[in-house]
Amino acid sequence: MQDALPPKLVCKGLNVSVRQELSRLWPRPLGANRRMITIRGVHKDFSIDGAKVTALSPTDLDVRRGEFVSIIGPSGCGKSTLLRILAGLETASGGSIDVDDGDRARQRVGFVFQEPVLLPWLSALENVRFPLDTARVARTEADSRALDLLKLVGLTGFEAALPRALSGGMRQRVSIARALSYDPSLLLMDEPFGALDLITRDRLNDELLSIWSQTKKTILFVTHSVEEAAYLSDRVVVMSPRPGRIKTVYDVNLPRPRGERTKLDPAFHQLMADLRRDLQ
Amino acid sequence: MTIASILIALRSLAIAVAIWWIVVLVANVPAYLLPAPDAIASRFVFLAQTAELTKHIRVTLGEIGAGFILGGFLGVAFGWLFVRVPLLGRLLSPLILVLQTAPKIAIAPLLLLWLGLDMGPKITLIAIVTFFPVMAGAAAGFAAVERPYQDLGTLLHLNAWQRFRRIELPFSLPPIFAGLRIASTQAVTAAVIGELMGATYGLGYLLSLGQENGDASVVIVAILVLSTIGWGFHELIRAGERHILSWHASQIGLEARV
Numbered sequence: 001m002q003d004a005l006p007p008k009l010v011c012k013g014l015n016v017s018v019r020q021e022l023s024r025l026w027p028r029p030l031g032a033n034r035r036m037i038t039i040r041g042v043h044k045d046f047s048i049d050g051a052k053v054t055a056l057s058p059t060d061l062d063v064r065r066g067e068f069v070s071i072i073g074p075s076g077c078g079k080s081t082l083l084r085i086l087a088g089l090e091t092a093s094g095g096s097i098d099v100d101d102g103d104r105a106r107q108r109v110g111f112v113f114q115e116p117v118l119l120p121w122l123s124a125l126e127n128v129r130f131p132l133d134t135a136r137v138a139r140t141e142a143d144s145r146a147l148d149l150l151k152l153v154g155l156t157g158f159e160a161a162l163p164r165a166l167s168g169g170m171r172q173r174v175s176i177a178r179a180l181s182y183d184p185s186l187l188l189m190d191e192p193f194g195a196l197d198l199i200t201r202d203r204l205n206d207e208l209l210s211i212w213s214q215t216k217k218t219i220l221f222v223t224h225s226v227e228e229a230a231y232l233s234d235r236v237v238v239m240s241p242r243p244g245r246i247k248t249v250y251d252v253n254l255p256r257p258r259g260e261r262t263k264l265d266p267a268f269h270q271l272m273a274d275l276r277r278d279l280q
Numbered sequence: 281m282t283i284a285s286i287l288i289a290l291r292s293l294a295i296a297v298a299i300w301w302i303v304v305l306v307a308n309v310p311a312y313l314l315p316a317p318d319a320i321a322s323r324f325v326f327l328a329q330t331a332e333l334t335k336h337i338r339v340t341l342g343e344i345g346a347g348f349i350l351g352g353f354l355g356v357a358f359g360w361l362f363v364r365v366p367l368l369g370r371l372l373s374p375l376i377l378v379l380q381t382a383p384k385i386a387i388a389p390l391l392l393l394w395l396g397l398d399m400g401p402k403i404t405l406i407a408i409v410t411f412f413p414v415m416a417g418a419a420a421g422f423a424a425v426e427r428p429y430q431d432l433g434t435l436l437h438l439n440a441w442q443r444f445r446r447i448e449l450p451f452s453l454p455p456i457f458a459g460l461r462i463a464s465t466q467a468v469t470a471a472v473i474g475e476l477m478g479a480t481y482g483l484g485y486l487l488s489l490g491q492e493n494g495d496a497s498v499v500i501v502a503i504l505v506l507s508t509i510g511w512g513f514h515e516l517i518r519a520g521e522r523h524i525l526s527w528h529a530s531q532i533g534l535e536a537r538v
Contacts, residue, residue: 115428
């Protein structure tokens with residue numbers, strides 16, 4: 001194993017070494033700092049009317065186990081493409097992805113879409129249980145896990161509600177609980193709160209951090225929001241469009257747990273300013 | 281259906297029967313053209329007692345049931361195939377267009393020639409008229425399953441059957457039911473046409489028997505039984521739709537609209 005390698009970032013021949021954090025105020029779970037995802041030269045091209053279009057130019061990225069990494073960038077920078085390739089929803093035109101998932105071969109990855117993508121004829125509980133039902137997990141076990149997860153996302157009492165009876169924020173919580181139901185070690189989130197109002201979004205950001213610290217998942221989080229990226233992440237990957245590529249990677253050294261105090265921290269505002277400038 | 285709406289329907293029915301009766305009495309209409317309601321009722325009782333009527337009803341119902349299930353099943357299966365295998369859709373769509381524009385009823389004599397006077401040709405005809413609206417609805421439904429839901433199936437490693445059964449079919453049920461409802465009325469018509477052209481039993485056969493014997497009351501009894509079957513069949517499908525699609529927006533507030 002190539003443990004404790006300094007995370008390295010290569011884009012378009014440019015080598016950017018990212019300083020490894022020596023101390024963290026937030027205790028990391030066991031096995032933290034072990035590299036979990038190794039992305040090397042992954043790119044995506046497709047052709048429109050015979051013309052080659054590059055959605056993602058060759059990209060290198062490493063993600064450590066238990067890390068919270070945000071990917072931010074304007075539309076068309078390939079951030080969603082990268083996430084979808086990782087999830088197996090799209091195939092890369094080349095490059096390699098290595099996900100070290102221990103002995104859990106053929107593990108299903110957790111994925112949260114921008115829309116909740118709930119099945120409208122199933123109750124909240126049945127939606128959370130859906131991945132377990134299709135994997136033929138015993139009903140009693142599936143039920144108890146789904147109930148725990150609904151509790152984790154703060155939806156106790158809404159088990160029997162159909163999606164149409166839930167608010168946008170609640171639906172997205174059900175969606176998160178569903179993605180966690182089969183206990184994936186990697187959770188990919190594609191602008192999960194992009195369609196929600198700001199108040200709901202702030203609350204869900206805090207809940208996501210609490211879920212992350214309780215479940216110790218590795219999270220890759222695609223967003224349009226500078227504040228969201230800075231507030232949530234251990235690292236922020238800034239991408240730029242045409243062709244989509246990684247521009248800069250920021251370490252976020254804000255203390256955890258994060259909360260209202262983080263939002264008053266000058267370092268937080270400095271980071272947001274840096275990110276904004278980078279996105280210009 | 282609420283008790284109040286049944287009462288309203290019964291009242292309308294009673295008024296219609298009363299007008300009929302009055303017209304027959306006042307205008308002195310000959311019985312071989314339009315018998316009075318009481319003559320129809322006694323003919324109905326007579327036919328029912330000789331057990332001939334139940335046999336006719338059983339045959340017609342059996343044909344409708346078998347043909348409808350066969351046509352509905354094939355309609356859903358082909359609707360799915362045409363969406364999932366676009367090449368097949370492109371190859372077969374001209375053929376289907378020709379079949380769909382031809383009056384299906386016109387096939388009936390051919391079916392009788394090929395399959396005889398038994399239930400076979402009627403079941404086939406009913407299956408054909410059921411197939412088209414169900415297939416059209418199913419294809420529209422399957423084509424409209426949104427991309428993220430297909431992605432969900434991929435993420436969860438669902439196999440083709442699970443995708444169909446757990447995601448695609450439930451999403452497509454509203455247009456499939458719309459097709460089934462259209463098909464339900466056509467199925468009854470197809471059964472009658474098939475039986476009129478040649479049969480030994482069935483309500484369509486009863487119609488032609490009444491005509492041959494110059495007995496309008498037999499014809500009217502058959503018509504009334506047929507319309508009751510058509511209505512009951514349609515209601516059965518509506519009830520199934522309401523039950524299965526209770527989650528769907530089309531079913532909300534439906535009771536208020538009557």
